[in-house]
Amino acid sequence: MTLYFPHLHPDLLTGGERQALPQGVRFLDPGLAQPGSPDHVLPEAAPFDRRMAKAILADTLRFGESVAAPRDIAVHGLLQQAQALSPESGRLVQAEVERTIAGGAGESGAIAGPLLEARRQAQTLLLLAWNLEERILELRRIDEDLRASWARLGESVAAPESVGESAVAVENDDETDAAPDKDALALGTVLANMTPPDAYGEALPWRRMLEAYVALAPGQELVTADQAIAAALREAGLPEQQGAFAAPAWKLAGLDRCPAGRPWLETPVRLACVAPGPEAA
Numbered sequence: 001m002t003l004y005f006p007h008l009h010p011d012l013l014t015g016g017e018r019q020a021l022p023q024g025v026r027f028l029d030p031g032l033a034q035p036g037s038p039d040h041v042l043p044e045a046a047p048f049d050r051r052m053a054k055a056i057l058a059d060t061l062r063f064g065e066s067v068a069a070p071r072d073i074a075v076h077g078l079l080q081q082a083q084a085l086s087p088e089s090g091r092l093v094q095a096e097v098e099r100t101i102a103g104g105a106g107e108s109g110a111i112a113g114p115l116l117e118a119r120r121q122a123q124t125l126l127l128l129a130w131n132l133e134e135r136i137l138e139l140r141r142i143d144e145d146l147r148a149s150w151a152r153l154g155e156s157v158a159a160p161e162s163v164g165e166s167a168v169a170v171e172n173d174d175e176t177d178a179a180p181d182k183d184a185l186a187l188g189t190v191l192a193n194m195t196p197p198d199a200y201g202e203a204l205p206w207r208r209m210l211e212a213y214v215a216l217a218p219g220q221e222l223v224t225a226d227q228a229i230a231a232a233l234r235e236a237g238l239p240e241q242q243g244a245f246a247a248p249a250w251k252l253a254g255l256d257r258c259p260a261g262r263p264w265l266e267t268p269v270r271l272a273c274v275a276p277g278p279e280a281a
Contacts, residue, residue, distance in 0.1 A: 001041065003028050005222040005271065006209040006229075008126065009133045010039050016276035017225035025223055028213065030126035032057070043216040047119050057127040114261055115215070122212035129204055207253045214249040214267050223272045230273035244272040 002025050007013065010027055027033075029040035031053025048056060206229055213222065224230070233245050236254065250258040250265040258265050 001026060002221045002223050002272075003041070003213065003217060005213060005224045006129075006204050006206040006226070007133065008033075008040075008130050009137060011137055012133060013225060014276060016278055017274075019277045020225055020274040021223060022272075022274075028126065028217060030123055030130050032127065032130050045119055045216050045218070046123050047116065048123055053123065053127055056124060057131060060124065060128065061131070115264055118211075118215045118262065118264065122215040125208060125212045126216070129209060132204070210249065210253050210269070211262075211265065214269060215264060218264065218267045221270050221272070223274060225274050225276050227273070227275070229271075233271070233273075243274065244270055246270045 002022060004010075004013075004021065004025050004027050008027055008030065010018065013021075026041045027039050029037070029042040031042060031046060031048055031050045033040040033042070035050070042050075046053075206226070210222075213220070230243075233252065234240065238245050238247055238251060245252065246268065248258065248265065249267050249269045250262075252269055252271060253265065255265070
């Protein structure tokens with residue numbers, strides 16, 4: 001199976017990017033996608049089921065509202081977060097984690113504890129990324145509505161050429177009456193050319209996302225249409241063959257060496273970079 005990287009929502013991709021993807025590409029589900037979604041897959045290694053994923057995101061966001069820099073939540077350990085939550089929710093989270101892994105995850109005892117903690121943090125990070133993408137999609141919808149509304153308003157206020165000519169005639173007859181028409185024309189021109197605030201500037205921390213992917217879905221091939229990621233990997237001097245980069249996860253994540261406490265980052269990763277096709281007219 002090939003997973004798209006780093007976005008979790010297909011709607012964030014342009015039509016050209018979607019067309020450039022190989023057949024069968026799926027998007028990683030951190031536990032919030034619609035069950036049965038043909039576009040998503042929930043990793044078997046995810047420590048939280050859908051019910052717990054929703055509860056953890058809700059508690060984490062509530063926790064974020066109480067700290068000075070909510071974006072720092074993404075780099076906190078889940079246990080640290082749970083301790084900062086209400087005692088009841090913190091105990092529920094930890095109890096559910098213990099119940100989820102009670103059947104055994106198959107890892108050796110030497111790395112099971114750190115790997116489980118990494119998977120908790122990875123899924124929490126992806127839950128936050130999912131929430132961020134939902135916000136980006138909402139901003140895009142607002143952006144599109146604003147552009148359409150301003151365009152309609154500009155068209156309704158800016159008189160056509162014939163009206164402009166009549167306005168000139170009115171000006172010759174009565175300069176006082178012409179002033180509102182000239183103001184309206186000027187306002188219409190401004191509105192027709194206004195640009196709403198950019199809703200596309202949010203960027204996911206893709207190197208951190210890569211570590212999360214490796215922790216939750218090791219061994220899966222990845223593909224991206226993000227040319228900035230491809231450029232960054234080329235600039236780092238990573239070997240590339242036919243548009244694909246293959247290296248241990250820690251190298252792709254921009255680390256100097258594999259951290260001693262995170263041996264799973266030695267996992268080989270193949271990340272293919274595809275060029276977006278032309279957009280439909």
